[in-house]
Amino acid sequence: MKDNLIKVKNNMYISKNDHNWYKKVLKLDSSNEEALFELGKEYQSKGYTDKAMNVFHILASQGSKEAAKKYKDLNNLKMSLNRSVDTSEKKSKKVNKPIFTMALLICLLFLSFLANIFMVTKNIDIANKFNIFKHGTENVIYNVHAEEKITKEKNTFFYYGNVLNLKDIDEDTYIANMRISADLKLTQVILKATKELEDIQSKTDKSKILLNMRYANGEIAYQVLWDKDSKDNYEFYIAKVEGEKSPFSLSKFNESKNKVIVDTKGKKAYLLENHKITEQYPVSIGDEETPTPIGMLYVENKALLSTESEKSMLDSKDKEESVRGEKKDDSEKKDNNYNNAMDQSQKSDLNNKDPKENKSPYGSAWIGLNKKSYGLHGTNNEKSIGTKESLGCVRFKNDDILKIFNSIDISDSIFIR
CATH class of the missing domain: 1.20.58 (Methane Monooxygenase Hydroxylase; Chain G, domain 1)
Structure with a gap:
């Protein structure tokens, strides 16, 4: 008789003889x-x-x-x-x-x-109406405008860590699992999670839902928490960080009032204010030979590259140290090494009063990371945005990098995935 009973709580058992016993069990222990x-x-x-x-x-x-x-x-x-x-x-x-x-x-x-x-x-461009992508055995069709809803309609918040360690998960929480590909863009991760949560909401009367988004090997990549009391909010917890990370940079992610997430797979950057995604920008990243570093980083220094500051930086013997806090290294030939990147003709062309029109290959602003020689910056060729043309840095349009520059401070987090 005992073999036909399943324990779901301390003093609660459900009999396998009951019709749909497993559904009753899953309501109490998902x-x-x-x-x-x-x-x-x-x-x-x-x-x-x-x-x-x-x-x-x-x-x-x-x-x-x-x-x-x-x-x-x-x-x-x-x-x-x-x-x-x-x-x-x-x-x-x-x-x-x-x-x-x-x-x-x-x-x-x-x-x-x-x-x-x-x-x-009708004058409608059908080719741009839908964005179609495949994941596993699924063919999922998303309206391209759905990506815009991530910043305009969905309240999407990002944190670092395990939900079970950060939140009170009680018996009124429905726990679900889903498999995702490691190659998904961040927008696809968000859309798949919110769609799955909306489906679960219609099937359960529990007040909270915790969705574990796992890679094929079973590792949890993201945990998404939804609460009936704040039904329009979706809290994403980054459970796994690849690449560069340190205890300081990991702890700073939750402490930073404002932060940036760079999605190398989607070639976009997202500005988060009070953990919520508020803006998204197209970016350029490094190619396969000189890739953009992946990991949880933070802002180590920043500088506006206006006419006078750029001239002063170029004329100084310690120009790299003044911008990035690093000593000159003649062996490095990345695009963010001022000695190699700017020739004399470029130096003489810095007579603009508007930082947005700066002729430097680093555009209107530089935001240096704690990863030596890497940073976020503008460009003198905005047609290159959206490509893999940089030598590892994250390249923005000049207007966009100025918005980022004015929104984040030294030690704020930059998560590159």
């Missing part, structure tokens, strides 16, 4: 492996293959051999179905080619006629 396994079997029986595979994958990453076998069987079945579809499509292409070709030409002519009328009357 991480119960036995109940999750039964849920995966239900998804499988109803034909929800992707959902079943997601559940079995999570359990397999936690060490369940039975779940790993289920996941492998479903994956093999899916691959065999895809091959059979490809085979049937090849066979169908062989049927009556002349008639098919004629019908196709007629359809193309008709569609071309309709497209011309549509473009003239």
Whole structure:
């Protein structure tokens, strides 16, 4: 009899003889492996293959051999179905080619006629209407305007650390897991998380939801907390930081009033004020040979590159030390080494009164990082923004770097992902 009971709380048990016992268990303990396994079997029986595979994958990453076998069987079945579809499509292409070709030409002519009328009357660029990307076995279509909602409509906050150590997670919290690719842009991470949370909200009556966003190896990359009392707020906790980091830089992220997140995958930078994303800017980053450093960094120094400050910096023997706090190193030939980057003709061209029109390759402002020789700065070629043309620095349009410059202070955090 005891084998048919599952303990969910100190003095509470649920019998497996009850109808849908596993759903009752998951309402009280959303991480119960036995109940999750039964849920995966239900998804499988109803034909929800992707959902079943997601559940079995999570359990397999936690060490369940039975779940790993289920996941492998479903994956093999899916691959065999895809091959059979490809085979049937090849066979169908062989049927009556002349008639098919004629019908196709007629359809193309008709569609071309309709497209011309549509473009003239509506003047809509269909190609820019949707942004389509693939993740795993999913084909997810996002309206490009959805990315703008991240700063204009969604209250998206970012913190560093584990939610369980920073917040009170009680029994009224629904805990969910989802798998994400490490290659996702930050906007895609945010959109996938908020969409998943909105789906869960319609299925549970709990007042809080904690979503663990895991990489394929099971590691938690982000934790997202939603609270019914502040339903329009989504709190993202950075659980894993790759690359450069130190105890000081990690602790400063939560302490900094304002900070910047640079998303190298999306070539964008996000300004956070009181932890909330308020602005986003296009940027250029380093290429594969001279990549932008990844990690949790902070502002070590900053300087406006107006006419007089730029001239003084170029004429000084200690110009690098005055801008970045570093000694001159003739062996370094990065684009942020003033000796190598600016020739005499550029030096003589610094006669502008407006910092935004500065001819320096570093544009109107420099924000130096605690990673030697790297920083955020403007440019004298704004057409390069959005590319991988820098030698490791993060390059902004001149108006944008001035906004960043005026928003952050020395020791404020710069998280580069």
